[in-house]
Amino acid sequence: MxxxxxxxxxxxxxxxxxxxxxxxxxxxxxxxxxxxxxxxxxxxxxxxxxxxxxxxxxxxxxxxxxxxxxxxxxxxxxxxxxxxxxxxxxxxxxxxxSPRFHSRLSAKGKIYEYTIWNSKKPPVFERKYVFWCEKPLHLEKMKEASQAFLGEHDFKSFCANKRMKKSTVRKIYEIQFLCTEDKITISYHGNGFLYQMVRILTGTLIEVGEGKRQPEEISAILAALDREKAGFTAPAKGLVLREVFYGEGREENDSDY
Amino acid sequence: MxxxxxxxxxxxxxxxxxxxxxxxxxxxxxxxxxxxxxxxxxxxxxxxxxxxxxxxxxxxxxxxxxxxxxxxxxxxxxxxxxxxxxxxxxxxxxxxxSPRFHSRLSAKGKIYEYTIWNSKKPPVFERKYVFWCEKPLHLEKMKEASQAFLGEHDFKSFCANKRMKKSTVRKIYEIQFLCTEDKITISYHGNGFLYQMVRILTGTLIEVGEGKRQPEEISAILAALDREKAGFTAPAKGLVLREVFYGEGREENDSDY
CATH class of the missing domain: 3.30.70.580 (Pseudouridine synthase I, catalytic domain, N-terminal subdomain)
Structure with a gap:
């Protein structure tokens, strides 16, 4: 059957x-x-x-x-x-x-996690799953900056696909920071994410943590709708798709990551 | 200088x-x-x-x-x-x-940890640092068996070097089991360990956990002073040297691992 x-x-x-x-x-x-x-x-x-x-x-x-x-x-x-x-x-x-279930079309939300190794000590055992920033990051400023991403926004400035024709509006429900002695894990819960969006959000937050940008600049970066205004693309190896949520209704983001 | x-x-x-x-x-x-x-x-x-x-x-x-x-x-x-x-x-x-410090001769004790992945789910991210036993292990029996290793014993049955001419007497201070949903980590704190001793101790405990041996058999295995009587040598990749302790006095186990 x-x-x-x-x-x-x-x-x-x-x-x-x-x-x-x-x-x-x-x-x-x-x-x-x-x-x-x-x-x-x-x-x-x-x-x-x-x-x-x-x-x-x-x-x-x-x-x-x-x-x-x-x-x-x-x-x-x-x-x-x-x-x-x-x-x-x-x-x-x-x-x-159910025969109607479709892993992409039925998805209501996702959690991605990005892990930064923030220590002078090299990440010997986790080297393949973290991005290593040796310089201490200013965590409180990163948390403050992340607040500006919450809610529904046009995330065009954080989309690596410059020829993206579909909507670049997404909603971020929650951003959490989980810290241990050597690691900062940032978890992003949203209704969907654009091409390399989590990596660009993270790269921008890292630049805030390094003092290269201020938390107050985030709103202007979002408003610019210009990829060039956001931070660097944090490397892929620090990123993990943690969970996909399903529920009632139907999502239509067929360009989601 | x-x-x-x-x-x-x-x-x-x-x-x-x-x-x-x-x-x-x-x-x-x-x-x-x-x-x-x-x-x-x-x-x-x-x-x-x-x-x-x-x-x-x-x-x-x-x-x-x-x-x-x-x-x-x-x-x-x-x-x-x-x-x-x-x-x-x-x-x-x-x-x-101090010029007199010698990392081997001054060592007073060591902690080794062995990690068993005990789940049907494959250890995708930890595959290089665990030994995978798919069948559920009987943890209480393993703990019971481990008690027989505590204290000072001649561990010749747990030494892979059959031509070992020096003393095979060692002292184990403590054996701890740290368990999570998928993992069993056994930590061994002793004054020194023989060639492959931790791996053979662990292999023997795994055989107890599988029901192939009973906790009561350990004393006889120790008494036999015969490597053939103990269990298999658990694979190297599950083993980690966690800590080396130093203090007063001098140890002389120049064949230690």
Missing amino acids: MRNYKMLLAYDGGRYNGWQKQGNTDNTIQEKLEGIVSALAGCPIEVYGSGRTDAGTHAYGQVANFHMNWEGTAEKLMDCINEKLPEDMAVLSLESV | MRNYKMLLAYDGGRYNGWQKQGNTDNTIQEKLEGIVSALAGCPIEVYGSGRTDAGTHAYGQVANFHMNWEGTAEKLMDCINEKLPEDMAVLSLESV
Whole structure:
């Protein structure tokens, strides 16, 4: 019987060219998954992600779905996929859901986390999952600046796609800072994110933390609707897609990340 | 002026052939450090570790010392070494100490930690630092068995060097279990450890957790003084040298790990 399977995915994006398949490579997360699921089904199957993740970006809670004719249990299907996946990718859970569920179109929100290693000590064990800023960052100023991102805004200044024709309006519900001795993790909860938006938001906050910008400048950067006015694009390896939220209704951001 | 420098080291042992230099390779921790320090000094300098770590074993708190003529501050020396080290190694602190300090001979105790990933979910992000046991382990039995290791014993059954001529008596002060949803970390605090001793202790405890052995068997395994009677050698990648302790007096275990 044809069912719609929803899966929760974790991957270390370090050696992949992002989520989105690119036709003739085998080096994207989507292609790895489609190859395995299609082989199990004996026919080509498309795997839909909740959004693209950039080359080098990680996921603890990416969500994807696919339609498949499978006689066994969902658990068995998960085990079969995990058996074939490389050790830097894993299906954490898999279930059969309503035929109308679509991991991207049904998504209501996402949490991305960006981790900065802010210490003179090198990040030996976490080096592949953090961006290392040796100079101490001014945390209170970063927190103050982040407040200006909350709510609904046109985030065109924070979108790396300059030819973006669709709406660049997004809503950020919450930005949290989780700090340990050596690390600052910034979590962004929003209804959707533009191409490289979290990395540009973070790069801009880092520049505030370094004293290169003031928290008061953020409103003007947003108002400028100009990518050149915002900060640098923080490297992909510090970014993790933590969680995707689903609920009632329908979102239509088909250009989401 | 010639000074004795003590340094605290972290390294990801994954791609190294252990601590101990092997003459003609450049693939050990000791050789990497000696190469850098000798280049800074302009003459060959020996770097003494608190003990060898196996190929693939990691360290958060290895201690090493070396004697060097250096005009600058200890901080500057640390920065110069870190600048040359690959990103999977780092000096966390460096200070000038008494000329009599020797990282191995002065050591009074060590803490090693072994981490078992005990979950059906694959350890995507921690895969290089844990040993994955998919089957649920019986934690209470493992804790019970570990009690038999406490105190002073002849650990010959837990020593991988069959031609060991020196004393195989060691003292374990404490064994702690730190558990999270997916992980079991066993920390061993002792006055010294034999070749692969922590890995064999852990392998034996895992076999108890799997139900292949009973906690009551440990005393007989110790008494046998026979490596064949103990459990398997748990893989190196789950092992970390966490801390080395120094204090009054002098230890003489020159075969320590």
